Amino acid sequence: MSTFQAPKGTYDLIPPESAKYLAVREAIAAPLRNSGYGYIETPGFENVELFARGVGESTDIVTKEMYAFETKGGDQLALRPEGTASVLRAALEANLHKLGNLPVKLWYSGSYYRYERPQKGRYRHFSQVGAEAIGAEDPALDAELIILADQAYRSLGLRNFRILLNSLGDKECRPVYREALQTFLRGLDLDEETLRRADINPLRVLDDKRPDVQKQLTDAPLLRDYLCDACKAYHEEVRELITAAGVAFEDDPKLVRGLDYYTRTTFEFVHDGLGSQSAVGGGGRYDGLSEMIGGPALPSVGWALGVDRTVLALEAEGVELQLPALTSVFAVPLGEEARRVLFAKVTELRKLGIAADFSYGAKGLKGAMKNANRSGARYTIVAGERDLAEGVVQLKDMESGDQTAVGVNEIVAELESKLG
Numbered sequence: 001m002s003t004f005q006a007p008k009g010t011y012d013l014i015p016p017e018s019a020k021y022l023a024v025r026e027a028i029a030a031p032l033r034n035s036g037y038g039y040i041e042t043p044g045f046e047n048v049e050l051f052a053r054g055v056g057e058s059t060d061i062v063t064k065e066m067y068a069f070e071t072k073g074g075d076q077l078a079l080r081p082e083g084t085a086s087v088l089r090a091a092l093e094a095n096l097h098k099l100g101n102l103p104v105k106l107w108y109s110g111s112y113y114r115y116e117r118p119q120k121g122r123y124r125h126f127s128q129v130g131a132e133a134i135g136a137e138d139p140a141l142d143a144e145l146i147i148l149a150d151q152a153y154r155s156l157g158l159r160n161f162r163i164l165l166n167s168l169g170d171k172e173c174r175p176v177y178r179e180a181l182q183t184f185l186r187g188l189d190l191d192e193e194t195l196r197r198a199d200i201n202p203l204r205v206l207d208d209k210r211p212d213v214q215k216q217l218t219d220a221p222l223l224r225d226y227l228c229d230a231c232k233a234y235h236e237e238v239r240e241l242i243t244a245a246g247v248a249f250e251d252d253p254k255l256v257r258g259l260d261y262y263t264r265t266t267f268e269f270v271h272d273g274l275g276s277q278s279a280v281g282g283g284g285r286y287d288g289l290s291e292m293i294g295g296p297a298l299p300s301v302g303w304a305l306g307v308d309r310t311v312l313a314l315e316a317e318g319v320e321l322q323l324p325a326l327t328s329v330f331a332v333p334l335g336e337e338a339r340r341v342l343f344a345k346v347t348e349l350r351k352l353g354i355a356a357d358f359s360y361g362a363k364g365l366k367g368a369m370k371n372a373n374r375s376g377a378r379y380t381i382v383a384g385e386r387d388l389a390e391g392v393v394q395l396k397d398m399e400s401g402d403q404t405a406v407g408v409n410e411i412v413a414e415l416e417s418k419l420g
Contacts, residue, residue, distance in 0.1 A: 009116065009124030019323050021127065024310050025109050028129040028152040035148060037107040037131055042086040044111065048076040054085030054261060054293050056201065065114040079113035083130045083304055084261070084286065085293065091134055092295040102135035103300070109307075121274055121312050130283075132302035134290075139234055142265040142285055142301050143241035149269060149281065149303055150247045156310070157319040161280060164252035164268045165242075167235040168203070169227050170287065171263075177226035178202055188216045203256045222253040231264060238265050261286040265301065271309070273316025280313050281305030328419050329356040330377035332368040334384035341408065342383055342393070348412050354419055372398070379415060383408075 006012055013021055048068050055061050067079040080086050087106055091097060096104045109129045116122055131148070133141050146163065153161055169177060185198040185205055194213065198205050206217060227235070242249055255266055266284035274280070283303025290298035314321065329349055331342040342358065349356040357375055359368040365382070372380040383393040392405040395414065406414050 007124070009118035011123060011125070015326075019326075020311055020314070020321055021307055023321050023323055024156065024307050024314075025127075025129055027156045028149075028305055028307075028310075029107060029109065030155070031148045031151045032107040032131050035105070035144065037105040037133075040087055040090060040106040040108050041110065042080070042083075042090050042108070044113075045077045045079050046086055046089065048078045050085050050089055050293060051078055051081060054088070054289055055082060056261065059201075059204065061114060065116055067113050067115055081112055081114045083108055083110070083112065083128060084132060084289070084302055087130070087132050087302075088134065088289060088295070088298075088300065089293060091132075092290065092293070092298075097135045097296070097298055103133040103138075103141060104135055105131075105133050107131045121309055123308065127307040128281075128304045129307060130302060130304035132300060134300040135298045137287065137299035139237035139265075140241060142238045143245070145283065145301060145303055146238075146242055146249070146267055147245045147247055149305060152305070153269070153280075153310070156314060156321065158271075158310070158313055158317060160273060160317055161269050161271045161313065163247065163249040164255050164270060165239070165249045166252050166255040166266050167224065167227060167231055167264050168256065168262050168266050168284070169223055169231050169264065173226050173228035173231055174223075174263075177221065177223050180221045180226065181206075184220055190216070206254055207256050217254075220254075224253050234264055261289040261292065263287045267303075269305065271313040271316065274309065274312055279306075280309040325355065325376045325378065327355050327357045327375040327377040328379065329354060329415055330359070330372040330375050330380045331356065332359045332365065332372060332380055332382045334365060334382070337385060337388055338383040341388060342381060345381065345393075345408075345411060349415060352412070352416055354415060379418065381411060381415075 051066060052062050061081045066081050068076065069078070070076055087108060091104055091106065107130065111125055111127055113125055116124055118124060131145060133145065150163065168174065181202040182198060185195070185202055190198070190213065194205060194208065205213070206220065208214065249267070255268055262284040264285040264287065268282035269280045270278045271280050272278060281304060283301070285299070285301040287299040289300065290296060329346070331346050333339040333342040346356045346358045357377065359371055363371070369380070378398055380396040380398060381393050382396060387393055387405070388408065391408055393408055393411050394403050395406045395411065396403045
């Protein structure tokens with residue numbers, strides 16, 4: 001009988017590799033916690049309509065990549081392909097915007113699902129950490145989020161990433177640009193599906209990765225030439241604030257991002273060590289999304305950073321994360337009495353916050369010491385019948401190889417002071 005395997009395009013996170021992912025999540029979340037963002041968790045699936053309206057009917061995510069299904073009760077649901085629409089839905093449902101403290105600042109971490117052609121860095125199940133600031137239109141908020149993401153990456157030791165920045169205008173100036181772009185696109189040699197996309201949302205065509213399409217887009221009109229004065233001033237302030245914080249970025253007039261809800265500020269974090277899947281994260285302002293999903297006008301801004309992609313970026317740069325050892329002390333009992341005594345000591349150490357493990361199963365000294373070695377423990381406590389008769393245990397320093405006899409009643413205090 002064959003054993004089961006993880007579904008195509010997914011992966012299992014298993015030790016010791018999984019420790020890296022935890023460390024990345026923690027590093028991204030730390031600056032957010034420090035800046036007034038509270039943790040939110042939403043269901044792994046939502047009403048299909050939330051994503052169709054929020055993410056956009058014409059996006060690849062909704063038309064090709066969403067896992068949609070009908071429940072036994074006849075509800076149309078979808079596994080979440082991204083986090084923003086769900087977080088905004090939850091904030092509106094809980095009336096967080098009415099509590100008087102805007103913006104509502106939230107961060108989240110979880111798994112997302114897209115039916116994609118699997119390749120390195122692009123999976124059908126992937127993990128993100130995201131942040132949203134809901135209910136305020138302020139360039140300082142856009143700048144804050146970009147600076148916090150930059151801080152998170154730098155705290156991990158990443159250096160070779162770039163921040164691309166653009167403005168997508170607002171409902172005043174974007175329609176004028178949209179028309180100019182549509183007129184330009186109609187004059188190109190494009191396939192029918194691409195032309196249909198150009199009718200629904202022409203900005204999506206700029207995001208087309210096919211070389212033959214990109215080649216034709218060289219002279220496409222640029223949004224920045226169509227920005228109204230308010231959008232220009234807003235964007236200029238975002239740029240000034242980021243620059244003053246010492247964060248480097250590149251202006252990218254063609255950056256549109258793959259979701260329909262963005263307005264004004266839009267940005268992407270890219271890493272050149274990742275080949276074709278170079279984006280490690282991104283986001284922007286989405287002032288109209290709340291109304292799209294039936295809420296009041298709530299200008300908002302946010303981002304999501306890919307945990308998987310960030311781990312690949314760290315590997316590409318050869319960055320080794322300083323991960324804490326899983327085990328500091330490993331206990332090796334030889335005989336029944338020693339099992340009872342050492343198990344009690346391990347429990348005591350754990351209560352003091354010291355990472356301790358135990359040799360389970362009736363292993364001899366050689367096998368147990370192999371386990372102690374593999375555990376990465378700094379110290380091993382060994383005790384046999386003769387040691388206990390003398391009221392001691394043997395404490396072995398796994399780095400130096402030194403071994404000393406320590407009183408059974410002193411061992412916990414001794415380890416606490418050594419590992420303090």
